[in-house]
Structures are given as structure tokens and as C-alpha cells.
Amino acid sequence: MTEWFVSALRGNPEIALFLAIGLGFWIGSWKFGNFSLGGVTGSLIAALLIGQVHVEVPGLVKTVLFMLFLFGTGYSVGPQFFRSLKGDGLRSLAFTVVHCSVGLAVAYTMARLLRLDLGMSAGLLSGGLTQSAAMGTASDAIMALPLPEAERQRLVNHIAVADAMTYLFGVIAPIVFLTTIAPRLMGIDLKAEAAALESKLGIKRVAPNITSAYQRFAFRAHRVENADFIGKHAAEVEVIQPGGRMFVERLRRGDRILPIDSNTRIERGDILVLYGRRELVLEFGPRLGPEVDDPELLDFPIQVARVVVTNREITGRSFGELASWPAGRGVGVRVVLRGGQEIPISPATVLDRGDVVELIGPQPTVERVAREMGQIEIRTASTNLMLVATAIVLGAFIGLPYLMLGTLKLSLTTSVGVLVAGLVFGWLHAVRPAMGKIPDASVNLMTQLGLAGFVAVVGLHAGPIFIDAIQAAGPQLLIGGAAVTLVPLFVAFWFGRYVLRMHPVLLIGAIAGTQTVAPALIAVQERADSQTPVLGYTVPYALANILLTMWGTFIVLLRSQFG
Numbered sequence: 302m303t304e305w306f307v308s309a310l311r312g313n314p315e316i317a318l319f320l321a322i323g324l325g326f327w328i329g330s331w332k333f334g335n336f337s338l339g340g341v342t343g344s345l346i347a348a349l350l351i352g353q354v355h356v357e358v359p360g361l362v363k364t365v366l367f368m369l370f371l372f373g374t375g376y377s378v379g380p381q382f383f384r385s386l387k388g389d390g391l392r393s394l395a396f397t398v399v400h401c402s403v404g405l406a407v408a409y410t411m412a413r414l415l416r417l418d419l420g421m422s423a424g425l426l427s428g429g430l431t432q433s434a435a436m437g438t439a440s441d442a443i444m445a446l447p448l449p450e451a452e453r454q455r456l457v458n459h460i461a462v463a464d465a466m467t468y469l470f471g472v473i474a475p476i477v478f479l480t481t482i483a484p485r486l487m488g489i490d491l492k493a494e495a496a497a498l499e500s501k502l503g504i505k506r507v508a509p510n511i512t513s514a515y516q517r518f519a520f521r522a523h524r525v526e527n528a529d530f531i532g533k534h535a536a537e538v539e540v541i542q543p544g545g546r547m548f549v550e551r552l553r554r555g556d557r558i559l560p561i562d563s564n565t566r567i568e569r570g571d572i573l574v575l576y577g578r579r580e581l582v583l584e585f586g587p588r589l590g591p592e593v594d595d596p597e598l599l600d601f602p603i604q605v606a607r608v609v610v611t612n613r614e615i616t617g618r619s620f621g622e623l624a625s626w627p628a629g630r631g632v633g634v635r636v637v638l639r640g641g642q643e644i645p646i647s648p649a650t651v652l653d654r655g656d657v658v659e660l661i662g663p664q665p666t667v668e669r670v671a672r673e674m675g676q677i678e679i680r681t682a683s684t685n686l687m688l689v690a691t692a693i694v695l696g697a698f699i700g701l702p703y704l705m706l707g708t709l710k711l712s713l714t715t716s717v718g719v720l721v722a723g724l725v726f727g728w729l730h731a732v733r734p735a736m737g738k739i740p741d742a743s744v745n746l747m748t749q750l751g752l753a754g755f756v757a758v759v760g761l762h763a764g765p766i767f768i769d770a771i772q773a774a775g776p777q778l779l780i781g782g783a784a785v786t787l788v789p790l791f792v793a794f795w796f797g798r799y800v801l802r803m804h805p806v807l808l809i810g811a812i813a814g815t816q817t818v819a820p821a822l823i824a825v826q827e828r829a830d831s832q833t834p835v836l837g838y839t840v841p842y843a844l845a846n847i848l849l850t851m852w853g854t855f856i857v858l859l860r861s862q863f864g
Contacts, residue, residue: 307354310351310354310356311354311355311356311357314356314357314358314359314761315358317351317356317358317761318358318362318754318757318758318761320347320351321344321347321348321351321757321760321761322340322344322347322750322753322754322757324343324344324347324351325340325341325342325343325344325345325346325347325348325753325757326340326343326344326753327343328343328346328347329341329342329343329344330343337820338468338469338472339472339819339820340749340753341433341749341752341753341756342433342465342468342469342472342756344753344754344756344757344760345433345461345464345465345468345756345757345759345760346465346760347757347760348461348756348757348758348759348760348761348763348764349461349462349465349760349763349764349767350764351760351761351764352760352761352762352763352764352765352767353764353765353767354764355764355765356761356764357761357762358758358761358762360758362754362758363440363754363755363758363759366750366751366752366754366755366758367437367716367751367752367755368693368697368715368716368719368751369693369747369750369751370434370437370747370748370751370752370755371434371437371696371716371719371720371723371751371850372689372692372693372696372719372720372722372723372726372747373723373744373745373746373747373748373751374434374720374723374748374846374850375719375720375721375722375723375724375725375726375727375847376692376723376724376726376727376730376739376744377640377641377727377744377748378640378724378727378842378843378844378846378847379723379724379725379726379727379728379729379730379731380640380653380654380655380727380728380731381639381640381655381839381840381842381843381844382724382728382843382844382847383724383728384653384654384655384840385397385840385843385844390840392801392803393811393840393841393844394840394844395801396793396796396797396801396803396811396815396841397811397814397815397840397841397844397845397848398844398848399792399793399796400789400792400793400796400812400815400816400841400845401430401789401815401844401845401848401849401852403788403789403792403793404426404429404430404785404788404789404849404852405426405852405855405856407429407784407785407788407789408422408425408426408429408430408781408785408852408856409422409856409859409860411425411780411781411784411785412425412781412856412860413860413864414781415774415777415778415780415781417463417774417777417778417781418456418459419443419446419456419459419857419860419861420439420443420455420456420457420458420459420460420462420463421459421460421462421463421770421774421778422463422856422857422860423435423436423439423440423443423460423463423853423856423857424436424439424459424460424461424462424463424464424465424466424467424778425463425467425778425781425782425785426439426785426852426853426856427439427460427463427464427468427853428463428464428465428466428467428468428471428782428785429467429470429471429781429782429783429784429785429786430471430785430786430789430816430817430849430852431468431471431472431475431786431816431817431818432817432845432846432849432850432852432853433464433468433752433756434752434846434849434850434853435849435850435852435853435856436460436461436464436755436756436759436853437716437755437850437853438714438716438717438850438851438852438853438854439460439853439854439856439857440457440460440759440853441714441715441716441853441854442714442853442854442857442858443456443457443460443857444457445714446857446861454762455766457759457762457763458759458762458763458766458770459763459766459770460759460763461756461759461760461762461763461767462763462766462767462770462771462774463774463778463782464756465760465767466771466775466778466779466782467778467779467781467782467785467786470779470782470783470786471782471785471786471818472818472820472821474783474786474787474790475786475790475812475813475816475818475821476818476820476821476824478787478790478794478812479809479812479813479821479824479825480821480824480825480828483794483808483809483812484805484809486794487798487805489805491805491806491809491825491828491829492828492829492830492831494805494806494829495806495829495830495831495833495834496830496831498804498806498807498831498833499645499647499831499833501649502645502647502648502649502650502833518576518577518578518579518633518635518661519576519577519578519579519582519583520550520574520575520576520582520599520603521574521575521582521583521586521592522551522553522572522573522574522575522592522593522594522595522598522599523572523573523575523586523587523589523590523591523592523593524570524571524572524589524590524591524593525567525568525569525570525571525572525573525589525590526569526570526589526590526591527588527589527590528569529588530567530588530589531567531568531569532566532567532568533566533567534563534564534565534566534567535549535552535561535562535563535564535565535567535573536563536564538567538573538589539563547575547576547577547578547581547582547585548575548576548577548630548631549561549565549573549574549575549576550574550575550576550601550631550663550666551573551574551598551599551601552565552571552572552573552574553571553572553595553598554568554570554571554572555570558597558598563630572593572595572598573589574598574599575589576631576633576662576663577633578633601663601664602663602664603661603662603663603664604660604661604662604663604664604667604668605635605659605660605661605667606659606660606667606668606671606677606678607636607638607657607658607659607660607677607678608657608658608659608660608670608671608674608675608676608677608678609655609656609657609675609676609677609678609731609734610652610653610654610655610656610657610658610674610675611654611655611674611675611676611731611732611733611734612673612674612675613654615629615652615674616652616653616654617651617652617653618651618652619648619649619650619651619652620634620646620647620648620649620650620652621648621649623652624648628669628670628673629670629673629674630666630670631662631663631666631669631670632660632661632662632666632667632670633660633661633662634646634658634659634660634661635659635660635661636657636658636659637650637652637656637657637658637659638656638657638658638659639653639655639656639657639839640839640840640842640843641741642835642838642839643832643835644832644835644836644839645832645833645835645836654731654732655728655731655732657678658674660674675734676734678734678738679734679738681738681740682740683740684739684740684743685738685739688726688739689739689747692719692722692723692725692726693719693722695722696715696718696719696720696721696722696723697715697718697719698718699713699718699721699722700713700714700715700716700717700718700719700721701715701718714854716854717850717851717854720847720850720851724847789815789816790812790816793811793812793815794808794812797811797812803837804837806829806831806833806834806836806837807833807834807836807837808837809825809834809837810822810825810833810834810835810836810837810838811837811838811841812841813825813834813838813842814837814838814839814840814841814842814843814845815841815842815844815845816845817842817845817846817849822834822835822838
């Protein structure tokens with residue numbers, strides 16, 4: 302039975318590949334407190350184990366999977382990447398460049414001190430900085446070197462070995478550093494600091510998972526009996542509540558439901574439908590007069606729509622400033638997504654181009670405001686494969702040109718070219734939402750399956766030499782990996798704290814972003830009992846994904862040219 306199973310894996314490598322991915326995501330789902338390996342690292346470990354039986358997967362499979370991952374990654378972070386190149390984003394760009402550059406420098410230095418070969422050097426970087434994508438760019442760089450085929454394949458296999466040895470510490474150390482060490486170094490209570498930031502930003506907490514018991518927005522009908530409001534225009538009623546958003550949406554006069562706008566004059570006995578933040582409506586409504594149960598008046602369509610922000614008139618402005626924006630009258634904001642992450646909503650929250658804002662309100666009003674803000678996000682289950690394929694082809698051609706320096710062939714490589722294409726097309730979709738919408742589920746599939754499949758192929762090839770390589774270089778890799786993880790953490794902390802003078806909570810979120818460790822962000826949010834760290838996380842995370850992926854090529858070039 303065992304021989305039959307091994308023979309089946311060798312004769313049908315596609316079975317071994319999907320077995321490694323399936324087992325890997327199962328292994329990656331194991332929880333140890335706030336820590337888990339994740340599906341990608343789990344797939345690498347599973348593939349290294351399965352690879353002991355010598356399974357050969359065609360190299361083209363690895364290339365195709367990695368290109369899908371690179372395009373998906375670039376597409377998803379493109380808006381944040383280009384936004385960071387101007388305005389306030391330059392601070393995040395500077396912070397990320399410092400953190401990632403120190404990581405590259407430490408990886409290069411440790412690789413030289415420990416006399417690691419090119420493959421081990423690249424794996425030291427990808428594992429210590431928890432960026433498995435760097436394995437792919439490093440592999441491409443190694444395969445372009447003027448070395449015998451067998452030697453190049455040996456070096457590529459060593460990448461997987463070193464990554465597997467160093468990744469575990471690379472994930473655990475940032476979690477401990479950000480939740481425990483960094484707050485102590487700053488002398489702060491992370492929970493209290495996050496609560497103070499929420500108060501400063503005007504963020505009001507809502508009990509989690511209690512959506513049916515507490516709705517942020519309310520509609521109420523009240524009969525006008527207070528003489529103070531008789532003869533006033535609807536717009537005058539709306540501004541009586543300062544600091545909040547509340548609107549007059551519907552009006553009944555006698556037996557008729559009349560159209561209403563900001564100039565409609567209020568008469569005694571009118572029944573008005575008030576709409577806005579629950580606390581404002583409940584406080585103000587009784588001042589008009591008694592609440593009325595009027596099913597016909599309250600029976601009108603309410604729309605919830607997600608809008609991609611493209612209007613330059615509102616980007617860079619806070620919700621506090623936009624409260625008086627005439628074109629925004631009549632809608633509420635339920636959710637703001639930036640780079641796929643939900644960010645807290647407050648009067649101080651600033652909108653960026655490419656943000657996705659979830660609006661709620663009467664259907665015609667939502668549609669009108671959506672047109673003013675940008676464009677309603679297209680909900681589609683189909684993937685524009687023509688766009689995906691075209692972008693990958695264009696990106697690959699971008700990476701093909703090369704420059705010869707002696708025997709060294711310098712080029713972007715097709716991998717980096719595809720990543721650049723993903724960035725550009727992701728940005729184009731953010732500014733022109735009708736252009737090339739790819740569902741989030743499809744992007745997620747490309748990134749997760751692409752990277753997990755890629756590292757699984759690498760792991761299957763490296764499996765036969767894994768044990769020997771660990772025996773030869775294991776202790777060195779552990780020491781080097783610890784340095785690659787820890788030194789950038791402390792340097793980034795110092796730079797953000799004392800040079801950029803970042804807010805402590807935002808600094809901790811930014812470090813989690815540049816380290817590209819999502820479990821660290823989750824652990825920080827749990828320790829802080831707040832979502833505010835995500836405000837510092839999103840842009841550095843997008844930038845670091847790009848830089849650290851490219852560092853795979855850089856570490857190979859540095860080690861091959863300068864030892």
C-alpha cells in the first residue's frame with residue numbers, strides 16, 4: 302500500500318502538489334494563542350515532508366502560480382502604493398523604506414558572516430522578514446546566473462530550507478515585540494493609549510456582533526407641534542443639531558405625502574421623517590413633537606452601496622470637513638475600507654482616493670451621492686480573465702530587457718515586471734472603477750493559491766536535501782534569522798518614535814505592516830482592545846509587500862557580486 306501511494310505521487314505530481322497545499326492549510330490553521338503559521342508556510346512544511354519521496358513537478362507550474370500571485374498582490378495594493386508617493390504618504394514611504402532596507406542590509410551582512418550560499422542567503426531574508434514571495438524573485442535571479450543547471454537548482458532548493466528554518470521566529474518575534482516590548486520601551490499602556498486616540502479621533506465604540514440590537518442610523522416619524530419649528534425650512538431644521546448629521550427625508554401633510562427638499566417650509570401638523578445618527582434622531586425628534594407610527598410614510602426603499610472614492614474634491618478631506626459638503630446631504634457612512642482593511646470612522650478620518658465607502662440612505666439619495674463621490678462598486682462574480690492575462694503578458698515583457706555587466710545579466714525579471722503590471726492595473730481600477738474589476742474573491746484566490754502552490758513546488762523539490770541541509774547549516778540559520786527579524790524591528794521603532802515622531806499606536810501598527818505579519822496586527826488589536834492600529838498598518842503593509850518581494854532579487858545580486 303505504501304509503495305503504491307509513493308508511486309502514485311511520483312507518477313502524478315499534481316496529486317502531491319494539491320496534497321501539500323491541503324495539508325499545509327490544515328497545519329497553518331493550528332492556533333497557539335494568537336499565533337498560527339498560516340497556509341503558505343504550512344504548505345512549505347508539508348511539501349518538504351512529502352518531497353522526501355522525490356516528487357518532480359514541472360518548473361513551468363511554479364512559474365505560472367507565482368505570476369498569478371504577483372499580479373494579484375500588485376492589483377490589491379496598487380492604490381495604496383501610488384498614494385504613498387505623495388502628501389502624507391511620504392512619511393509612511395520613508396518609514397517602510399528604512400525598515401525594509403535595514404532588513405536587506407542585515408540579511409546580506411549575516412549571510413556573509415555565516416558564509417551562506419546564495420540560496421541560503423535568500424531563504425534567510427524571506428523567512429526572517431516573513432515574505433515568502435521573495436523566494437520567487439530570488440529563484441528567478443539564481444536561475445539567470447551563469448552557473449551549471451544542477452548548481453542553480455541546488456541553490457534554489459536551499460531557499461526553501463532556509464525559509465522554513467527562519468520563518469517561525471520571524472512570525473513570533475514581531476508579535477512579542479509589538480504587544481509587550483515596544484509598549485514598555487515607550488512607557489505606555491497600549492489599551493489606554495488606544496482609548497485616548499479613539500477619543501481624540503471621535504471614534505465611538507459599538508459593541509461587537511450586536512448589529513440587530515444597535516443600528517447606527519435611524520428613521521423616525523414625528524408630528525410637528527412645537528411652535529419654534531413652524532414656518533422654518535427643512536434645511537433650518539437639519540442644522541439645529543450641530544456636530545452631527547441628521548436630515549428631513551419625507552413629509553406628510555394631511556392625507557398627502559409631499560416631495561421635500563431643503564427649501565420646503567414646515568407647517569403645524571406636518572409629519573416629518575428624520576434620518577441620521579441614532580443618537581441625534583432620538584434626542585432631537587421629541588423636540589418637534591410626538592413620534593408617530595406611520596407605516597406608509599416610513600415605507601420607502603433604503604439602499605446600502607459601496608462606493609470607490611475617485612472625486613478629487615473630497616480626497617484628502619476628513620469626515621468632519623465633509624459634514625458640510627452640500628453634495629453629501631442625505632447619506633450616512635457605515636464602513637470605510639482601505640487596502641481591504643476596515644478602518645475606524647470618526648470626524649478626523651481622512652478619505653483617500655481608492656477607499657471603499659459603504660453608504661446607507663434613501664435609494665435616490667445614495668445613488669446621487671455615489672455619483673458625486675466616485676462610482677458604486679461593481680459587484681460581479683466573474684473575473685475579467687482578458688485583463689489578467691493581458692496584464693501578466695505586458696508585465697512579463699517589461700521584465701525581459703536586460704543589461705550585461707561582464708557575465709552578469711541584469712534585468713527586472715518577468716516576476717518583477719508582472720508585479721509592476723499588477724500595481725498599475727490595480728491603481729487604474731481605483732481611479733477608473735469601471736475599468737477591469739476583479740472580484741475580491743478572485744484576487745484572494747490568486748494570491749493564496751498562487752503563493753501556496755509556488756512554495757509547495759519549491760518545497761517538493763527541496764525535500765530530498767532538506768535534512769542534510771539542516772544538519773549542515775541549521776544553527777547558523779537560526780542565529781542569522783533571529784538577527785534579520787530583530788534588528789529591523791528595533792531600528793524601525795527608533796526611527797518612527799524619535800525621527801518621525803509617530804503616535805505610539807500608529808507606530809506599532811506601522812511596524813506590523815512593514816513586517817507584513819498579519820497575526821501581529823491581530824494580536825496588537827486584541828491587546829489594545831481597539832481597531833486604531835490598522836490606521837498605521839495599511840500603507841506600510843502595501844509598500845513592504847512590494848519592496849520585500851523585490852529584495853529576493855537584490856540579495857542574490859549582492860551576494861553573487863560582492864560575496
